[in-house]
Amino acid sequence: xxxxxxxxxxxxxxxxxxxxxxxxxxxxxxxxxxxxxxxxLKHLAGIDAATATMGPIHGTAFLIYIWTLAHTASFxxxxxxxxxxxxxxxxVPLGAVANARWLKHKEATGAFSN
Amino acid sequence: xxxxxxxxxxxxxxxxxxxxxxxxxxxxSSLPAATGSDAAAPSPMIDAISRWNRWxxxxxxxxxxxxxxxxxxxxxxxxxxxxWIKLVIITLLSALHGALSGRLRRRTGIxxxxxxxxxxFAGPVTIASFLxxxxxxVAKPI
Numbered sequence: 001x002x003x004x005x006x007x008x009x010x011x012x013x014x015x016x017x018x019x020x021x022x023x024x025x026x027x028x029x030x031x032x033x034x035x036x037x038x039x040x041l042k043h044l045a046g047i048d049a050a051t052a053t054m055g056p057i058h059g060t061a062f063l064i065y066i067w068t069l070a071h072t073a074s075f076x077x078x079x080x081x082x083x084x085x086x087x088x089x090x091x092v093p094l095g096a097v098a099n100a101r102w103l104k105h106k107e108a109t110g111a112f113s114n
Numbered sequence: 115x116x117x118x119x120x121x122x123x124x125x126x127x128x129x130x131x132x133x134x135x136x137x138x139x140x141x142x143s144s145l146p147a148a149t150g151s152d153a154a155a156p157s158p159m160i161d162a163i164s165r166w167n168r169w170x171x172x173x174x175x176x177x178x179x180x181x182x183x184x185x186x187x188x189x190x191x192x193x194x195x196x197x198w199i200k201l202v203i204i205t206l207l208s209a210l211h212g213a214l215s216g217r218l219r220r221r222t223g224i225x226x227x228x229x230x231x232x233x234x235f236a237g238p239v240t241i242a243s244f245l246x247x248x249x250x251x252v253a254k255p256i
Binding site: 009012016052056059060063064066067068069070071072073074075076077 | 208210220
């Protein structure tokens with residue numbers, strides 16, 4: 001019985017790590033589009049609609065990421081430093097690439113902290 | 115969509131989200147202590163709360179965000195200071211909901227029973243955040 005539960009937990013763990021990598025990538029892509037496409041379009045071409053559209057889309061993606069990060073960190077019992085790192089890199093354009101690498105490493109070495 | 119209709123859907127989804135978070139706070143505080151990476155024994159009540167969280171509370175949270183962002187855009191509220199304070203509180207509340215959901219999924223209780231374990235205060239924090247957010251959105255003091 002406990003063996004099944006442990007197996008379920010391991011399967012849920014793999015699923016959760018895949019999920020946070022996908023959400024991290026989504027957040028990273030919307031941030032890159034906002035910073036490198038929408039903002040220049042607004043300031044250089046005067047197209048206000050670019051940031052008016054991408055701002056809320058990135059805002060929603062960021063909230064989904066924060067929720068998923070808190071969920072994953074709580075599930076695995078990650079330390080505050082690890083959570084802060086994943087938060088900080090998500091706020092930097094292309095930081096999602098570094099986060100994806102870190103999460104891949106975490107998956108390979110064991111994501112549970114306790 | 116009409117502003118008032120958006121507002122009605124935003125308030126409803128926010129209320130469902132907050133109600134779900136209070137149930138979740140109680141459920142997490144009743145979980146057994148963690149033992150390594152093993153899952154705790156299954157419980158029908160915890161399973162029911164987990165399903166409610168997955169199919170009702172979490173979608174309500176997502177809808178509250180979407181309707182809220184649409185309201186802010188339509189009402190041109192993004193320059194108002196109260197909205198930014200509300201957004202910070204909503205982000206923290208979302209993180210708290212994520213942390214509670216993750217802990218419930220693990221099926222084990224609060225690992226650290228010391229006063230530093232913030233999940234112990236999830237219920238009061240949820241109510242206080244709800245009060246502040248409501249004051250900010252309704253009274254718009256700043």
